[in-house]
Amino acid sequence: AEVKKIAVIAGDGIGPEVVAEAEKVMKRVEEVFGYAFETEHARFGGIAIDEDGTPLPEETLRICKSADAVLLGAVGGPKWDSNPKELRPETGLLAIRKELGLFSNLRPAVVFDCLKDASTLKPEVLEGTDLMVVRELTGGIYFGEKFRREGQHGQEAVDTCVYNETEVERIVRQAFEVAGKRRKKLASVDKANVLETSRLWREVVNRIAPEYPEIEVEHVLVDNCAMQLLRRPASFDVIVTENMFGDILSDEAAMLTGSIGMLSSASLGEGSFGLYEPVHGSAPDIAGQQLANPIATILSLALMFRMTFGYSDAADAIEKAVAEVLDAGHRTSDIAVDKSTAIETSAMGDLIVSAIAKA
Ligand code: NAD
Ligand code: IPM
Numbered sequence: 296a297e298v299k300k301i302a303v304i305a306g307d308g309i310g311p312e313v314v315a316e317a318e319k320v321m322k323r324v325e326e327v328f329g330y331a332f333e334t335e336h337a338r339f340g341g342i343a344i345d346e347d348g349t350p351l352p353e354e355t356l357r358i359c360k361s362a363d364a365v366l367l368g369a370v371g372g373p374k375w376d377s378n379p380k381e382l383r384p385e386t387g388l389l390a391i392r393k394e395l396g397l398f399s400n401l402r403p404a405v406v407f408d409c410l411k412d413a414s415t416l417k418p419e420v421l422e423g424t425d426l427m428v429v430r431e432l433t434g435g436i437y438f439g440e441k442f443r444r445e446g447q448h449g450q451e452a453v454d455t456c457v458y459n460e461t462e463v464e465r466i467v468r469q470a471f472e473v474a475g476k477r478r479k480k481l482a483s484v485d486k487a488n489v490l491e492t493s494r495l496w497r498e499v500v501n502r503i504a505p506e507y508p509e510i511e512v513e514h515v516l517v518d519n520c521a522m523q524l525l526r527r528p529a530s531f532d533v534i535v536t537e538n539m540f541g542d543i544l545s546d547e548a549a550m551l552t553g554s555i556g557m558l559s560s561a562s563l564g565e566g567s568f569g570l571y572e573p574v575h576g577s578a579p580d581i582a583g584q585q586l587a588n589p590i591a592t593i594l595s596l597a598l599m600f601r602m603t604f605g606y607s608d609a610a611d612a613i614e615k616a617v618a619e620v621l622d623a624g625h626r627t628s629d630i631a632v633d634k635s636t637a638i639e640t641s642a643m644g645d646l647i648v649s650a651i652a653k654a
């Protein structure tokens with residue numbers, strides 16, 4: 296098979312631990328399916344600040360741009376939390392998304408039957424939950440002008456939220472397309488009762504909706520959505536929303552699945568190139584202890600195989616392996632009801648690797 300180039304960025308905290316497990320899965324997929332991957336590792340985030348003096352070194356960007364896809368762990372940690380903006384790991388994360396044109400972030404939240412007891416919610420509420428948050432990733436308040444100034448009452452801080460029609464239209468179209476391949480329901484989430492950017496967002500959705508008559512569209516205010524996600528999660532199919540709302544709602548959706556350690560994501564632009572990363576962060580509280588759940592990263596790799604490479608046989612096999620290992624009762628600590636039976640990060644990775652087989 297054609298050799299696919301994958302840039303691998305482990306990052307900080309639990310990043311290296313979870314990415315190592317996904318790399319084992321990558322090797323197993325080569326053996327079982329005959330695909331060929333060439334990986335190139337790059338420094339990014341806190342470790343790059345320490346070693347290169349910047350969170351996103353030129354070399355890392357070059358490696359990503361010359362690859363077919365990027366696998367990313369997580370960045371950030373207390374060591375860099377009080378750094379100035381340009382020396383923060385998170386600034387590198389925003390820059391890499393922007394530089395690579397990744398405006399669309401897909402975050403699936405699926406409740407595995409056998410994990411219903413791992414969630415803090417009642418099992419009957421979770422029954423059948425299978426939703427996808429489509430988060431706008433390169434606009435809004437994350438990227439608007441930010442500054443400080445002296446005001447009448449001490450320092451003032453300003454974050455501006457800007458969206459143009461083109462930005463809204465391309466993410467909304469993506470979401471309609473995604474909904475068309477699923478249960479054909481789209482919830483557009485905004486705060487149109489207060490925010491001008493949300494009113495523009497809603498106008499664009501209403502303008503495009505007639506082009507997709509088979510999709511049922513509802514507008515939901517973000518505060519209500521946060522509540523409905525806990526009340527009737529199974530009724531959601533695709534949720535499309537702006538950058539910050541999508542950040543918050545996807546962490547909330549993670550808890551439906553039992554743990555943020557279960558949530559994968561794909562960040563896409565116009566072409567097939569993509570960056571794949573777990574939704575969770577660097578988890579400094581558990582880093583370096585083999586406590587992290589590697590499933591979010593492993594499922595992100597499955598998304599890469601399906602969405603960038605079109606290797607759906609490998610993607611299906613990984614997802615099936617994860618389900619089998621969970622069905623057999625294996626749990627990392629975050630999803631274990633009885634923590635004394637929890638297994639380590641690498642043990643979970645090894646079990647999943649062994650379960651990967653051709654259909
Ligand atoms: P976090 O997602 O890192 O952790 C939140 C909680 O979830 C912690 O208790 C953590 O132990 C737990 N957790 C996270 N991932 C887990 C996993 N795979 N297995 C088991 N438990 C897991 O969020 P935070 O604590 O708010 O942020 C920590 C750092 O990560 C910050 O510097 C933040 O900016 C950064 N961050 C980075 C990314 C990214 O790189 N994409 C995403 C979110 C946060
Ligand atoms: C995420 C993270 C990032 C975000 C942070 C670390 C900048 O929370 O990927 O969800 O807010 O986009």
Ligand code: MN
Pocket residue numbers: 542543546574
């Ligand atoms: Mn987040």
